[in-house]
Each structure stands twice: as structure tokens, then as C-alpha cells.
Amino acid sequence: MLWVDKYRPKTLDKLIVHQDIAQNLKKLVTEQQDCPHLLFYGPSGAGKKTLIMALLRQIFGASADKVKVENKTWKVDAGTRNIDVELTTLSSTHHVEMSPGDAGFQDRYVVQEIIKEMAKNRPIDTKGKRGFKVLVLNEVDRLSREAQHSLRRTMEKYSASCRLILCCNSSSKVTEAVRSRCLNIRINAPSEDEIVKVLEFIGKKEGLQLPAGFTPRIAQKSNRSLRRAILLFETCRVQQYPFTPNQAIPPMDWEQYVAEIASDILTEQSPKRLFQIRGKLYELLTNCIPPEVILKRLLSELLKKSDAELKLEVSHWAAYYEHRMRLGQKAIFHLEAFVAKFMSIYKSFLLSQFAAFG
Amino acid sequence: MAPMFPTSQPWVEKYRPKQVKDVAHQDEVVRVLTNTLQTANCPHMLFYGPPGTGKTTTALAIAHQLFGPQLYKSRVLELNASDDRGINVVRTKIKDFAAVAVGSSRQGGYPCPPFKIIILDEADSMTEDNALRRTMETYSKVTRFFFICNYISRIIEPLASRCAKFRFKPLNEDVMSSRILHICNEEGINLDSEALSTLSSISQGDLRRAITYLQSAARLFGSSITSRDLINVSGVIPEEAIQSLFSACKSGHFDLADSEVNNVIAEGYPVSQMLSQLYDVIVQAVDVSDEQKARICKKLGESDKVVLHFFCCVTCNLFLLGFSSVWHLCGVFSGFNFI
Ligand SMILES: Nc1ncnc2c1ncn2[C@@H]1O[C@H](COP(=O)(O)OP(=O)(O)OP(=O)(O)O)[C@@H](O)[C@H]1O
Ligand SMILES: [Mg+2]
Numbered sequence: 014m015l016w017v018d019k020y021r022p023k024t025l026d027k028l029i030v031h032q033d034i035a036q037n038l039k040k041l042v043t044e045q046q047d048c049p050h051l052l053f054y055g056p057s058g059a060g061k062k063t064l065i066m067a068l069l070r071q072i073f074g075a076s077a078d079k080v081k082v083e084n085k086t087w088k089v090d091a092g093t094r095n096i097d098v099e100l101t102t103l104s105s106t107h108h109v110e111m112s113p114g115d116a117g118f119q120d121r122y123v124v125q126e127i128i129k130e131m132a133k134n135r136p137i138d139t140k141g142k143r144g145f146k147v148l149v150l151n152e153v154d155r156l157s158r159e160a161q162h163s164l165r166r167t168m169e170k171y172s173a174s175c176r177l178i179l180c181c182n183s184s185s186k187v188t189e190a191v192r193s194r195c196l197n198i199r200i201n202a203p204s205e206d207e208i209v210k211v212l213e214f215i216g217k218k219e220g221l222q223l224p225a226g227f228t229p230r231i232a233q234k235s236n237r238s239l240r241r242a243i244l245l246f247e248t249c250r251v252q253q254y255p256f257t258p259n260q261a262i263p264p265m266d267w268e269q270y271v272a273e274i275a276s277d278i279l280t281e282q283s284p285k286r287l288f289q290i291r292g293k294l295y296e297l298l299t300n301c302i303p304p305e306v307i308l309k310r311l312l313s314e315l316l317k318k319s320d321a322e323l324k325l326e327v328s329h330w331a332a333y334y335e336h337r338m339r340l341g342q343k344a345i346f347h348l349e350a351f352v353a354k355f356m357s358i359y360k361s362f363l364l365s366q367f368a369a370f371g
Numbered sequence: 372m373a374p375m376f377p378t379s380q381p382w383v384e385k386y387r388p389k390q391v392k393d394v395a396h397q398d399e400v401v402r403v404l405t406n407t408l409q410t411a412n413c414p415h416m417l418f419y420g421p422p423g424t425g426k427t428t429t430a431l432a433i434a435h436q437l438f439g440p441q442l443y444k445s446r447v448l449e450l451n452a453s454d455d456r457g458i459n460v461v462r463t464k465i466k467d468f469a470a471v472a473v474g475s476s477r478q479g480g481y482p483c484p485p486f487k488i489i490i491l492d493e494a495d496s497m498t499e500d501n502a503l504r505r506t507m508e509t510y511s512k513v514t515r516f517f518f519i520c521n522y523i524s525r526i527i528e529p530l531a532s533r534c535a536k537f538r539f540k541p542l543n544e545d546v547m548s549s550r551i552l553h554i555c556n557e558e559g560i561n562l563d564s565e566a567l568s569t570l571s572s573i574s575q576g577d578l579r580r581a582i583t584y585l586q587s588a589a590r591l592f593g594s595s596i597t598s599r600d601l602i603n604v605s606g607v608i609p610e611e612a613i614q615s616l617f618s619a620c621k622s623g624h625f626d627l628a629d630s631e632v633n634n635v636i637a638e639g640y641p642v643s644q645m646l647s648q649l650y651d652v653i654v655q656a657v658d659v660s661d662e663q664k665a666r667i668c669k670k671l672g673e674s675d676k677v678v679l680h681f682f683c684c685v686t687c688n689l690f691l692l693g694f695s696s697v698w699h700l701c702g703v704f705s706g707f708n709f710i
Pocket of ligand 2: 427
């Protein structure tokens with residue numbers, strides 16, 4: 014088991030970061046059963062998932078841990094025809110977790126049929142306790158407007174028997190009407206100090222010798238993502254142990270790759286180079302790295318090595334193509350267009366520099 | 372249908388007014404509907420306005436008051452966005468429902484007028500089609516339609532023009548306060564006047580939001596709630612965070628702004644919220660000329676619109692970066708006018 018999973022705290026009390034939020038959640042769900050719907054938002058790797066799982070356990074006890082993964086197909090009446098909607102769910106007796114956004118443009122049917130049905134049906138509890146169930150919906154910021162609209166009344170109508178826990182990165186993408194129906198809980202990325210604390214905790218559990226300054230360096234590289242920090246930590250452990258104080262910390266593979274692309278761009282600006290880069294970008298895409306993430310990473314690599322004069326212009330064009338990418342279908346075109354644009358800006362900048370000195 | 376565990380409902384549902392007269396702040400619609408209760412007649416209705424202002428509440432309340440629990444099921448059809456499977460489905464549902472004729476006989480003290488009510492809640496995306504207009508015409512003798520939506524522009528004109536239109540206003544501070552105090556009373560909560568006005572201002576006219584904040588604060592901080600507690604649960608971005616972003620932008624140093632923006636993103640503050648609070652700060656800033664303010668606000672206004680399109684951290688990043696250049700009035704933003 015990977016350390017990220019192995020050391021995922023199971024209960025709200027065991028959390029190392031977000032202790033304050035955890036204690037608040039605990040108060041929110043104990044005693045009364047009237048807690049509002051919840052919307053967790055914050056950057057990825059901040060620990061939302063961990064909090065949610067610990068919260069479920071707080072509500073339902075250890076049985077919330079007994080989950081089964083199912084790949085189901087639902088037949089949905091889409092008005093004019095019947096369609097099949099496929100979705101993976103993770104469920105215990107008390108809760109169901111899913112990412113309705115995975116159904117792509119059929120997401121509204123997931124909300125209208127599947128989620129509504131689940132919300133409607135009240136679980137039967139022999140002890141008369143916890144007469145409600147929880148639906149955990151991941152990545153709600155990916156849902157289409159129609160799908161989000163379809164959630165609204167469901168959230169109100171069945172609130173006697175069902176609580177929704179929504180989870181997303183950016184709450185600006187969740188419609189106001191849905192946000193208004195939840196208690197919004199912001200989960201910030203842990204600070205570097207907090208990440209160090211977690212790494213040291215893991216180090217201790219694994220019985221590792223940690224040279225001074227080693228974990229802070231990992232934390233620094235992690236971009237405040239706890240998940241990434243732990244992955245890096247484990248990679249380091251595999252690569253070389255005992256640790257040495259200035260042991261190299263490998264970047265994540267794809268980031269390394271983007272860094273290479275950036276340096277390709279900076280060393281040569283030509284149609285031929287552009288063509289080569291296209292292949293590399295394509296490879297990243299086929300490995301399921303989201304195009305916006307690639308663009309963002311590429312931008313930050315390019316900015317690192319660009320002259321101050323260029324930074325604003327380059328950022329501007331990144332935003333421009335980012336926007337185009339969202340409107341259009343083929344992400345690769347827009348990524349490539351951005352690279353081409355950068356090349357042209359960069360080249361004329363170099364030429365002007367050259368002229369100035371020459 | 373009485374809920375099995377009435378206590379397990381969140382407060383927003385628990386305190387949803389059951390009667391039209393208890394709907395706060397929407398006097399005009401309340402007056403018309405009270406009238407309806409007496410005359411047992413009403414026009415088609417269109418309710419529009421921002422979330423949490425009482426639209427659904429009002430429609431459900433009038434329907435219940437007209438027909439009572441006995442007849443409700445047979446006389447009221449409630450459709451919402453989750454029933455929207457294309458116009459044909461909606462139309463069939465309406466047809467099946469409207470086809471069965473009704474008589475008028477007062478029952479159990481309820482007016483029971485001789486028509487059925489069809490509530491099309493969250494109609495924003497349901498009515499784009501003329502087909503619904505024909506359905507409405509066909510059954511207009513025996514049905515009354517209640518359309519509910521957030522933006523009136525989403526309802527096509529031929530439909531809208533057949534309805535009495537009511538705008539549900541964001542609730543003002545006084546109204547909100549009195550409703551909140553009522554709930555505090557019922558729940559045994561203490562709220563000082565500062566906290567009360569904080570609650571009104573952070574929920575921006577959305578009573579549902581206010582009630583949720585109140586309940587959450589009550590669960591977290593006990594029965595005596597302060598203004599701080601409410602700010603705490605509301606997720607308003609702390610003043611310091613806004614100020615430091617603002618000064619980084621003012622500095623005009625790209626790298627400084629860049630690291631500030633990255634911080635904002637790591638903290639997970641919602642972009643739209645950030646922009647709106649930034650806006651307030653700028654308007655109040657003393658070291659900025661009026662002309663500059665005007666320009667910046669214009670740009671921010673645009674970027675807010677744009678942010679709605681972009682919806683993503685990358686662009687937040689870039690916008691706020693762009694913002695630093697706006698400061699120097701070189702208008703990198705101008706490139707975004709294409710939207
Ligand atoms: N005018 C009001 N008077 C009293 N309570 C209100 C009022 N408006 C909203 N509320 C409270 O807020 C809750 C939500 O209101 P309601 O469902 O009517 O909002 P809505 O206008 O339909 O919003 P949406 O556009 O999001 O559907 C109600 O349950 C009630 O507790
Ligand atoms: Mg409503």
C-alpha cells in the first residue's frame with residue numbers, strides 16, 4: 014500500500030492538519046441529525062477526501078469503512094430515447110460516493126435519475142438511529158449547469174432523509190443556487206510547516222532516519238500539496254536510503270517532462286521544433302494530464318526563464334489560449350498555438366536584444 | 372406527507388414558512404396571493420429573483436393553502452429541473468395531469484378553486500421552447516402555471532407575457548434580522564446586535580444562506596453567537612488576505628503578485644469572492660485617484676464576467692497578474708475584451 018493511503022488518518026481526532034476544521038465537523042454532526050448539506054472546496058491535495066472519509070466514520074462508525082466498489086450501468090429515460098449511463102460507485106450501507114462528472118455530457122441524467130432515486134429512498138435502520146444516508150459527490154465543479162440545476166430541488170425535497178456532501182476544487186464553478194444550499198467549508202492547502210509535521214510523523218512510523226532539512230526540502234517542492242509531498246517522500250525512500258542531507262528530490266514525472274518541453278522551446282524557435290513539441294504535448298495528453306494543468310505548468314516553467322519584460326505578455330497569451338481551450342474541443346491545438354505564440358514573442362525579443370547589443 | 376424524523380431536517384427546511392402571509396419582504400406577491408385565497412382565483416404567475424428569497428416557498432405555500440393536504444396531490448403538480456428530460460416529457464406529464472377534470476367544492480375549509488396548479492420550479496432551462504406555450508394555452512382554463520426562475524431573461528417572452536410577474540427581492544437587513552431573531556427565539560440562541568447585522572451583510576440578501584450560517588454557528592459555538600463566529604463559518608476572506616494581495620498588485624512587481632496569487636490559490640479562496648472583496652477595498656482606498664478607481668473597477672467588472680467564463684485558477688492567477696499591469700494603466704486586460 015502506498016504511504017498516501019497507509020497513513021491516511023481514519024478518524025477526525027487523528028488528523029494532523031486541519032485539526033480545527035475536524036473538531037468543528039465533529040460538533041456539527043454529533044448529537045443532532047439536522048446538519049446542513051456540506052460543500053468542501055479547496056485545492057487538490059489539500060486533504061478534502063481524508064476529511065470527508067473521517068467525517069463519514071464519525072457519523073456512521075466503523076461500518077462506513079466497509080465499502081465496495083461497483084461499476085454499474087443504469088438505464089435512463091432521456092425523454093426521446095433510453096440511454097445507458099455507466100458509473101463507478103463506492104458505497105457502504107450508509108453512504109454512496111460517486112463522481113457524476115464522469116458521465117460527461119450525460120451528467121444531468123445522473124443527477125436527475127440516479128442521484129434523485131438514491132436521495133428519495135430512505136435507508137431502513139432497525140435501531141431507528143441515523144435514519145438518513147449520505148451521498149458524496151466528487152468534483153461537482155465539473156458538472157454542467159443543467160446537472161447543477163437538477164440538484165437544487167432534490168437537495169431540498171429529500172433533506173429529511175439524505176445529506177449531500179459535495180466536493181470540488183473551485184467553488185466559483187458551482188452555481189450560486191447550489192452553494193446557497195450548503196454550508197461551504199474551505200479546505201486550504203497545508204502550509205509547508207504542516208507538511209513537514211506529517212512527513213516526520215510518517216518517518217517516525219516507518220522508523221526512518223531523517224537528516225536535518227530533508228523534509229522541509231520535500232515540503233518546498235510539494236507546492237503545498239500533501240498528497241504530492243507524501244508521494245515524493247516515498248519515492249525518495251525507494252531511490253536512496255539512508256537519506257543524505259542534500260539528496261536529490263525527483264520531480265513528478267510529467268512535470269519533469271513539461272520542464273523539458275519548456276527548455277526545448279527556449280533553445281530553439283522553429284517550425285520543426287514546434288512539430289517535435291506537438292508530439293510531446295500529445296503524449297502528456299494521452300497520459301491523462303489535463304490540458305489546463307499542462308498549460309499552467311508550462312507557463313510557470315517558461316516564466317521562470319523569461320525576462321521580466323515578457324512575463325505579462327506571455328501570461329496574457331496563456332490566459333487567452335486557456336480560454337480558447339475551454340470553448341473548443343481539441344486541446345492540443347490551443348496548447349500548440351500557445352507554444353507557437355510564445356516562440357514568436359520570444360524570438361522577436363531575442364532579436365531586439367541582439368540588435369540593441371549589436 | 373409528514374417527515375418521519377421532523378427534527379432531522381436542517382433549519383432552512385424546518386423554518387420554511389408554511390403560509391403565504393409568513394413570507395417575509397415580498398409584500399406585493401403576498402398581497403396578490405392573499406387576495407387569491409379570498410377570491411379563489413389567480414392568474415398564471417412568474418416568480419423570479421436570486422436564490423433564497425422565498426420563491427419556492429411561496430409557490431408551495433399558496434398551493435397548500437388553496438387545496439389542503441387532502442387534495443394537494445391530485446391538484447398540484449410540482450416539476451423542477453430534475454424532471455427536465457426534454458420538452459416532450461414535460462409536456463406529457465402536464466397533459467396527463469391536466470386532462471383529468473376537476474370540480475370546485477370547498478373541502479375542509481380550503482378554497483379549492485376549480486383548477487389545477489402546475490409549478491415549474493427552476494424553469495430556467497425548461498421553457499426555451501414554444502411547445503410549452505401551446506400546452507399552456509391548451510389547458511389555460513383548467514390550470515394555472517407558476518413559473519419559477521432566477522433570471523427572468525431565461526423565460527421566453529410569449530410565456531412571460533402571459534403571467535403576472537413578481538420579482539423576489541434580496542431581503543433587506545431589517546427583514547432578515549426579524550426572521551433570524553424569530554428562529555433564534557425558537558432555538559434558544561443568543562445573538563447580539565453586531566452579530567445580527569454581520570449575519571445580514573455576509574448573506575447578501577439570501578435568507579437561506581443566513582439560516583445555514585446561523586445553524587452552523589450554533590452547532591459549532593453554542594447558543595451564544597458572536598459576529599466573529601459567523602464570519603468564521605461564512606468563509607468570507609479575511610481582510611488581511613485581501614490587503615496583502617492588494618498591496619502586491621499595487622507594487623507592480625510581477626513576481627510579488629505571482630507569489631501572492633499562488634498563496635490565494637493554495638488557500639482555496641473562491642475567485643469570485645476574492646474579486647468582489649477586492650473591489651470593495653479598491654473603492655475605499657485613499658491612495659488611489661478617482662480616475663484610477665474608475666478604470667480599475669471597470670476592468671474588475673470585466674474580469675468578473677470573464678472569471679465566470681474561465682472558472683479556473685490558472686486564469687485567476689493571470690487576471691490578478693494582469694491586474695498589476697492595470698495599475699500601470701497599460702491595459703493588458705484589453706486583450707480580454709474579445710469575450
Ligand atoms: N421571504 C422569505 N421569508 C421567509 N423565509 C424565507 C424567505 N426567503 C427564503 N426563506 C428561507 O430560505 C429557504 C429557501 O427559500 P426558497 O426555497 O423559497 O428559495 P428560492 O427563492 O426558491 O431559491 P432558489 O432560487 O435557490 O430555488 C426557506 O426554506 C426559508 O427558510
Ligand atoms: Mg427554489
